[in-house]
Amino acid sequence: MQSKTLHGVSILTARNFAQSPSWKCIFDWEDEISNLLFLPLEELTKPRKFSRLLCDPKTFKYALPIVKRIINGCRGKIGIVYLMAPENIRFVLKSKLKLVPIFIDTPTSSYNSLRRLCKVFPFYYVSSYETFEHLSLYHDNVRFLPFSVPETWKLNRIPEKQLDVLQIGRKNPLLHKWMLRMASENGIEYVYQRIEDGVLNYWSTKDGLIGDFRDRRKFAHLLGKARVSLVSSGGIDGSRKGFDINPVTVRFFESAVNYCYMIGRYPPESKDFEYTRMSEIVIRVDDERSFRKQLIKCLDKPFNLKEKYDSIIDSNSTRCIASIIKRDLENYLEKPGLVTN
Numbered sequence: 001m002q003s004k005t006l007h008g009v010s011i012l013t014a015r016n017f018a019q020s021p022s023w024k025c026i027f028d029w030e031d032e033i034s035n036l037l038f039l040p041l042e043e044l045t046k047p048r049k050f051s052r053l054l055c056d057p058k059t060f061k062y063a064l065p066i067v068k069r070i071i072n073g074c075r076g077k078i079g080i081v082y083l084m085a086p087e088n089i090r091f092v093l094k095s096k097l098k099l100v101p102i103f104i105d106t107p108t109s110s111y112n113s114l115r116r117l118c119k120v121f122p123f124y125y126v127s128s129y130e131t132f133e134h135l136s137l138y139h140d141n142v143r144f145l146p147f148s149v150p151e152t153w154k155l156n157r158i159p160e161k162q163l164d165v166l167q168i169g170r171k172n173p174l175l176h177k178w179m180l181r182m183a184s185e186n187g188i189e190y191v192y193q194r195i196e197d198g199v200l201n202y203w204s205t206k207d208g209l210i211g212d213f214r215d216r217r218k219f220a221h222l223l224g225k226a227r228v229s230l231v232s233s234g235g236i237d238g239s240r241k242g243f244d245i246n247p248v249t250v251r252f253f254e255s256a257v258n259y260c261y262m263i264g265r266y267p268p269e270s271k272d273f274e275y276t277r278m279s280e281i282v283i284r285v286d287d288e289r290s291f292r293k294q295l296i297k298c299l300d301k302p303f304n305l306k307e308k309y310d311s312i313i314d315s316n317s318t319r320c321i322a323s324i325i326k327r328d329l330e331n332y333l334e335k336p337g338l339v340t341n
Contacts, residue, residue: 006329010040012081014091017046024216025147025250026082026104029318032150033080036322042079047090064116067093078122080325086113098122100329102145106131107235107243118142122332128247129271143328146276148318149253158259158303159224163204164189165295166226168219168251172239172265175230178288180205182295191226220258228298229255231264231282233272239265248276253316256281256309261298263291277312281305 011034015027034041067089079097083089084104092099102125106114111131115138118124125145126132132144165179171192183190183205190205201212202222213219223229232239233246246267255262262282266273273279283298285291 006037006039006326006333008077009037009329010042010077010079010097012042012044012079012092012095012097014044014082014088016043021214021216022084022250028150028152029148029321030082032152032318033322033325036319037326039080042095044081044091044095047093064113068117068120078329086110086117089117100124103127103131105243107245108134109242109244111135115139123328128245129275130245130247133271143324144275145321145324146248146272146316147250147253148321149257149313149316150318153220153254153257154313155224155257155259158306161227161303162225163191163227164299165191165228165230166223166260167192167230168223168254169193170234170240172230172232172237174237174288175232175263175265175291178291179230179295181288182292188295188299191222220254223254223260224258226255226258226260227303228295229258229260229262231255231262233264233266233270236265236267246270247272248278252276252278252282253313256313259303259306259309261303261305263294263298276316281308281312 011030013027013030014023030041033039077097078100079092079095080100080102081092082102082104083091086103089101099121100123101118101121103114104127106126106128111134114126114131114135118135118139118141121141123141123143125143126135127146129144129146132142135142165183165188167176167179167190176192179190179192182188188205191202191210193200194203195201196203196209199212202210204210211218213222229251231249231251234240234243234249235246252262263285264282266282266284268284270279273282283294285294
């Protein structure tokens with residue numbers, strides 16, 4: 001996949017200071033894209049107090065003119081960078097590179113900042129098709145880039161299933177309520193996250209506290225043991241506070257590579273789920289009655305959708321994402337008069 005036209009392009013990474021568990025997925029994507037496209041990884045330094053104040057979410061809209069002037073002054077080499085939110089642009093204000101950001105979280109509350117900020121980039125990506133459609137009305141340099149599955153996540157076989165139902169990370173309130181009732185009535189084991197002594201831990205309806213599973217290997221092992229994974233998009237049912245869009249989150253892909261049946265909640269008209277083909281394997285439920293019916297079906301049969309899952313996993317591989325980035329970079333770099341040092 002290497003191309004001489006990508007000379008002068010690097011991937012900027014915040015792994016030296018971004019410690020939140022959600023960044024671990026980003027680092028996996030960075031590593032694989034770097035390897036596939038032969039792009040060097042450049043480690044960013046922790047932002048200083050000035051840049052943190054400049055890009056504070058509460059005041060970011062007032063600082064945008066200054067931020068845009070700084071970015072506009074960057075010439076020459078190109079830096080691809082994953083950013084959780086527009087305010088994370090503070091990570092790269094000292095980079096002196098032309099930036100190609102990949103924005104992860106883009107609720108409608110971020111649209112104004114994205115509209116004002118992103119005109120200065122050669123092009124940029126958003127992980128939500130909803131956001132892409134909206135910003136396309138204002139920018140011709142916006143691209144859609146969903147989350148993906150790196151090779152390191154993939155399994156060769158279906159793991160041994162030892163627990164019934166798991167809901168990882170944030171809880172969808174409806175799925176959680178329905179599942180707790182099912183667990184109490186039918187003796188089904190349900191594992192979910194809850195706060196114990198101020199710490200997020202996982203709790204089993206059969207065994208009580210079972211651990212925090214912050215280590216990614218332990219977390220993946222826990223997920224692999226689940227017959228059913230309860231999943232939902234962030235913008236439905238108030239699942240995620242202040243979040244009102246519905247991209248296909250990492251949890252769907254993690255559940256897929258661990259060959260869990262998925263029962264979930266997401267908007268039926270979602271183009272994100274259609275594009276990624278997740279709508280083909282996630283059993284969407286509208287009410288408690290359908291939830292109970294589908295859950296019993298899943299628990300009564302061994303997993304038998306490996307071929308279907310593998311097809312969808314392959315179509316959402318990080319290799320495919322790397323190909324998209326490579327194509328867009330080559331198209332940009334082929335423009336007459338463009339020079340990268």
